[in-house]
Amino acid sequence: MKDKLIKVIGAGVGGVDVSSEHIKWADLLVGGERLLKEINSSKEKLLIKGSIKHILKRIAVAIKEGKKVLVVSDGDPLFFGIGKRMIQEFGKECVEIHPNVTVSQVACARLGIPFDEIKVVSIHGKKEFFYVLSALMQSDIVGIYTDGAEGPKRIAKELLKREIRDFFMIVLEELETDKERIREFKKIEHVLEEDFFDLNFAVLRRISGSKHTLKIGMDxxxxxxxxxxxxxxxxxxxxxxxxxxxxxxxxxxxxxxxxxxxxxxxxxxxxxxxxxxxxxxxxxxxxxxxxxxxxxxxxxxxxxxxxxxxxxxxxxxxxxxxxxxxxxxxxxxxxxxxxxxxxxxxxxxxxxxxxxxxxxxxxxxxxxxxxxxxxxxxxxxxxxxxxxxxxxxxxxxxxxxxxxxxxxxxxxx
The missing domain is CATH 3.40.50.150 (Vaccinia Virus protein VP39)
Incomplete structure (x- = not known):
């Protein structure tokens, strides 16, 4: 396959799994602070922080200058990642995607949940919560990419505000690292009493017997x-x-x-x-x-x-x-x-x-x-x-x- 101007690499879970060949190929490395910090290279680095529009403009300038751009992303860049935005901005003919294992896949493996039985959504960087509510209507198991250490508490507060008590929560933190921790909360309000690592993934599972009946034409x-x-x-x-x-x-x-x-x-x-x-x-x-x-x-x-x-x-x-x-x-x-x-x-x-x-x-x-x-x-x-x-x-x-x-x-x- 002919090299494209931009490569978007999934870094995996628990560390940065990016080959040395890809790093050697690139003139400009783009990614979040945590990911770039783990890449030992003297190459020019562009930190993703603040407005994504500013980052895209910088990448566009680099391409015009003939530079090859390597964007490092968590997991699969096309699964709630930056890959979609890169293709929208620069076109699929210019962007090459290299997927990796996602946090949601590792979470399912830890909990013994078939990946095709979970509905995954993200509240990262989003003020609205209806994405989660919609998922709860469609699935008995919902995985949520959170927004940092306060993410699980935000989920708990939103559920309690709506008096939704049909689900319990599992919070998986720092997966595939020495600090990995998995905790289950049978009562949602107990989530508010705990602290969490920045890297966490929440799973909501329906409590047995709490399935509702809803159809068009209810008596x-x-x-x-x-x-x-x-x-x-x-x-x-x-x-x-x-x-x-x-x-x-x-x-x-x-x-x-x-x-x-x-x-x-x-x-x-x-x-x-x-x-x-x-x-x-x-x-x-x-x-x-x-x-x-x-x-x-x-x-x-x-x-x-x-x-x-x-x-x-x-x-x-x-x-x-x-x-x-x-x-x-x-x-x-x-x-x-x-x-x-x-x-x-x-x-x-x-x-x-x-x-x-x-x-x-x-x-x-x-x-x-x-x-x-x-x-x-x-x-x-x-x-x-x-x-x-x-x-x-x-x-x-x-x-x-x-x-x-x-x-x-x-x-x-």
Whole structure:
């Protein structure tokens, strides 16, 4: 294979496993402080610290000067490493990747976990925690690249804040070194009482018997709700289908009630963000309890009144409106202003007067819409026979927000 201008080398675990041939080949060595310190060479070194954009510019200058660049990375450079960014910046025709064993692989070996049974995520350098929450919904075993010595404590605090107690934590430190240490914490709060080495990897394993049931079309009785204020399961299924959810959709469930629609959206948008917005404190607390019951960890309950609270949330590309339009007919305009372009709004309406008002508003704006009337009857026994009892009919409006429908779009958070 012909040498390329940039080589990105995985250094392995527990030390720097880089061949002398690669070091001799290079004119410039690039890497983190710990890795470069272990390379005994007088070659020019560029420390990765601070803005990665600055490092990439320095590498680009070196290449123009005809220098050969060796980037040293932990483990596999293409597994939560710098390899992806290097290829994006310089192109795969200029970058040669040399993978090595990763910390997550060594951790699985220590714990006897098949590598194909663990979902691995990283919170290194990330403020958001929903990557972990999403992984917890998808797997019983989640490995986490942390952000230094405080990483395990941060994970514990985030879980306790959300009252997630379905997992215990194992922290593996300084793997493949003389200081290697593996500790198991059956209770997450005990993590807060300990100190950890900078080099650590956390594993969350589901406690036996704590698996939740979550699917689209859960029985209404499963959810805690107030006086029948719940989107009935048949209507829920149809409404969710009209949202045309993607795996990474950001969803607002406005007037969420008990949160059943938003919670079941998480079955599809497992890598997205879902916000159940409810102004009544009693119902807001019900949403939080229903999130715990279902294990829909990525769903966030928001106690607030739309549209005022929408500007504080990440822009949505899918919006479900289960209530509130009768109090504020202009809410749709506010929703359109704050959501993304080319998004979808699905509205449930039970009263004819509200339907007339909403349709008049939509037509005045010239928005494209689809209207469906749904009439559901459920069977029940009468003696030895079976009869049907009808539920109240529901009108479902689907509005597709295209560029021409835009009032004013804000920047995504």
């Amino acid at each position: 209404d009785s499963f959810y805690r709700h107030e006086r029948g204020l719940i989107t009935k399961k048949e209507i829920r299924v149809i409404s969710i289908s009209k949202l045309e959810l993607k795996s990474d959709s950001t969803v607002w469930d406005i007037g969420a009630g008990c949160g059943s629609v938003g919670i079941e959206c998480s079955c599809i948008s497992k890598e997205g963000r879902i916000f159940c917005i409810e102004k009544e404190l009693k119902r807001f607390l019900m949403i939080k309890e229903n999130i715990k019951r279902t294990g829909a960890y990525i769903v966030e309950a928001v106690c607030g009144k739309a549209p005022d609270c929408l500007k504080e949330l990440p822009s949505a590309d899918r919006v479900f409106v289960g209530g509130g339009l009768s109090e504020d007919p202009l809410m749709l305009e506010h929703i359109s202003r704050y959501m993304k372009q080319d998004g979808i709004i699905v509205i449930n309406i039970a009263l004819i007067e509200n339907l007339a008002n909403v349709l008049a508003f939509i037509k005045e704006k010239g928005w494209e819409f689809e209207l469906t009337q749904v009439m559901i009857s459920r069977s029940h026994p009468i003696g030895k026979s079976t009869a049907f009892s009808p539920l109240n009919p529901v009108f479902i409006i689907k509005v597709e927000k295209r560029s021409k429908n835009v009032v004013k779009d804000r920047k995504e958070k």
